[in-house]
Amino acid sequence: MSQKTPLYDQHVAAGARMVDFAGWAMPLHYGSQLAEHERVRTGCGLFDVSHMLVTDLPAAARGMLRTLLANDVAKLDERPGHALYSCLLNPQGGVIDDLIVYHREEGGYRIVSNAATRETVAEQLSVAAARAGIACQVRDDLALIAVQGPQAVGLLERCYGDAAAPLLALKPFGCHQLGALFCGRTGYTGEDGFEIALPAEQASELWQRLQELGAAPCGLGARDSLRLEAGLNLNGNEMDETISPLEAGLGWTVAWEPSERDFTGRAALEQQRAQGLACRLVGLVLDGRAPARAGYLVQTEAGDGVVTSGGYAPTLGGPIALARIPRQADEETCQVVIRGRPVSARIVRPPFVRHGRVRV
Amino acid sequence: MTQVPNDLKYTQNHEWVRLEGDGQVTIGVTDHAQESLGDLVFVEPPEAGAIVRAEEACAVVESVKAASDVYTPVSGEVVEINETLADSPELINTDPYGEGWIMRIQLADASELDTLLDAAAYQELIADEG
Structure with a gap:
């Protein structure tokens, strides 16, 4: 109850x-x-x-x-x-x-x-x-x-x-x-x-x-x-x-x-x-429309990471995520594996939106 | 009020099936399903030409909150997918039995249709779920 x-x-x-x-x-x-x-x-x-x-x-x-x-x-x-x-x-x-x-x-x-x-x-x-x-x-x-x-x-x-x-x-x-x-x-x-x-x-x-x-x-x-x-x-x-x-x-x-x-x-x-530190928290802006969800695998040149929260961002009109990735990963993009397929994502610094405006 | 049209067949997983009379069926998700899912933001249909088997997860619909599989209740070949859903997944919310259809399948075995629920049975199923 x-x-x-x-x-x-x-x-x-x-x-x-x-x-x-x-x-x-x-x-x-x-x-x-x-x-x-x-x-x-x-x-x-x-x-x-x-x-x-x-x-x-x-x-x-x-x-x-x-x-x-x-x-x-x-x-x-x-x-x-x-x-x-x-x-x-x-x-x-x-x-x-x-x-x-x-x-x-x-x-x-x-x-x-x-x-x-x-x-x-x-x-x-x-x-x-x-x-x-x-x-x-x-x-x-x-x-x-x-x-x-x-x-x-x-x-x-x-x-x-x-x-x-x-x-x-x-x-x-x-x-x-x-x-x-x-x-x-x-x-x-x-x-x-x-x-x-x-x-x-x-x-x-x-x-x-x-x-x-x-x-x-x-x-x-x-x-x-x-x-x-x-x-x-x-x-x-x-x-x-x-x-x-x-x-x-x-x-x-x-x-x-x-x-x-x-x-x-x-x-x-x-x-x-x-x-x-072994890892850090970053923001991801994904290509395409498929949302990433918590637990999805993230691939970087420095090793694997994980999506901690993800979904559709109404203000951006597309999928975004927070992810924990290896600290050494310093590239601008990574791959998120969605139902077995790698999807490219841009690594950004949150917030994605602040005071009504898109920041990434 | 949740719509359950009488002329359609239904599954336990909240898909609807329309018999097109030419050996083909159209499949979508029910009004009850779209209500439970909330605002839809992404649909991943199977590929046209794909061969699917009954009970197989062959499409994904995602709401703001979560991803859900769509199961085909029948075996056969996917002959058409609703391409407008790529840009307008919300059609499933606004018109689940019409413009929100997901895929059309050429039946391999018409007897599989016998396992589907009619409107009254489906109505009962969703009433039991609360």
């Missing part, structure tokens, strides 16, 4: 095709994934992401988070009202999850992590908190709505009027509490937008109101094609507990300084860095 988000009835009433995702009944699309994708690139789309794990920790969790996370929350010390993207690693340097940690203006931290790793991450945080003698609160009382697209700003302005000013003033990765709403200028689409946490019982009203103002409800399908075009990693695809952030194009999220900060996985990452 799948769990339901506070917006479940809204999805069903809108005729969404519901699927099970990590034990949650979620909308895949509301008729057309392509149309939803387009709305986010050119207008505004809404995503129910209430299945994600929201955990609140007090200011005293600073030390614990500096030990737990590969990025350093000390970077947020002077910046209440800002967020940081980080991986949570195992001692071998593999990625348990990627998450966003917000340093709240009123003090304390809010962590938003993936639904698929909900139990593991909740367990890690609660054990670490218990050891440090601090409170760790899972916020199952909140719903999470992502409002994404170039018109997201205008929409919130129309929705909240003058009261929206502090939200509109947020810089990327800024966050602000506005009454019952906790709002971050974050997202997973490559477009401008916000992610809003609010009391579950208020979620339906906001969901409907934003649609009345012109936003389109979007499902997990569009969420995936948008993040792929934006070149954003999906935990379980681009990384997992056997892949380090260095191998997944997330080296920039690892805070090496100060060198005495001994976070979980640090020793393994340092060893990996000293030995040199």
Whole structure:
């Protein structure tokens, strides 16, 4: 039996095709994934992401988070009202999850992590908190709505009027509490937008109101094609507990300084860095129309690689992929094997699309 | 409402088959199948002239999310493929029983048609699937 988000009835009433995702009944699309994708690139789309794990920790969790996370929350010390993207690693340097940690203006931290790793991450945080003698609160009382697209700003302005000013003033990765709403200028689409946490019982009203103002409800399908075009990693695809952030194009999220900060996985990452990485994550733009899918073989002159995510890119009108290939491969093209046939692909640096424009 | 035309035959794998009356059949995927697949973005048909065997995967349709095999329910020679699908795979979404047809096959063994479902049986099958 799948769990339901506070917006479940809204999805069903809108005729969404519901699927099970990590034990949650979620909308895949509301008729057309392509149309939803387009709305986010050119207008505004809404995503129910209430299945994600929201955990609140007090200011005293600073030390614990500096030990737990590969990025350093000390970077947020002077910046209440800002967020940081980080991986949570195992001692071998593999990625348990990627998450966003917000340093709240009123003090304390809010962590938003993936639904698929909900139990593991909740367990890690609660054990670490218990050891440090601090409170760790899972916020199952909140719903999470992502409002994404170039018109997201205008929409919130129309929705909240003058009261929206502090939200509109947020810089990327800024966050602000506005009454019952906790709002971050974050997202997973490559477009401008916000992610809003609010009391579950208020979620339906906001969901409907934003649609009345012109936003389109979007499902997990569009969420995936948008993040792929934006070149954003999906935990379980681009990384997992056997892949380090260095191998997944997330080296920039690892805070090496100060060198005495001994976070979980640090020793393994340092060893990996000293030995040199075997592989790297790249973007591929394939010839023809056949999409490459996760798991497909990639052939380079330096050896074989693998597609980690792939599919049709609506904004480019053709197939793209993320792939892990040998570090030494420095050619401009490679081959992806699709049903036994090699298809030529251009090796590019993601993102493929950012703020509505093709970048490759 | 999912369309299941009465004049067609169907398979368990959600293909439809139209008997053209000249020893040939036209094959496509059903309205139910296209609904489940979502927006189609790529179709790989067999080659015209290919000899196919019943139950063989001989075409691939890919939606935004995933690739699915299309099985031929009958043996024979592929005499024609729908070339417009190369540029307009979405025809399978908009007109699965018409412009979204995939291939035409010259039957090698007409008795294979006996194994196909009629519209009522197929209707029942998709009702059971929910």
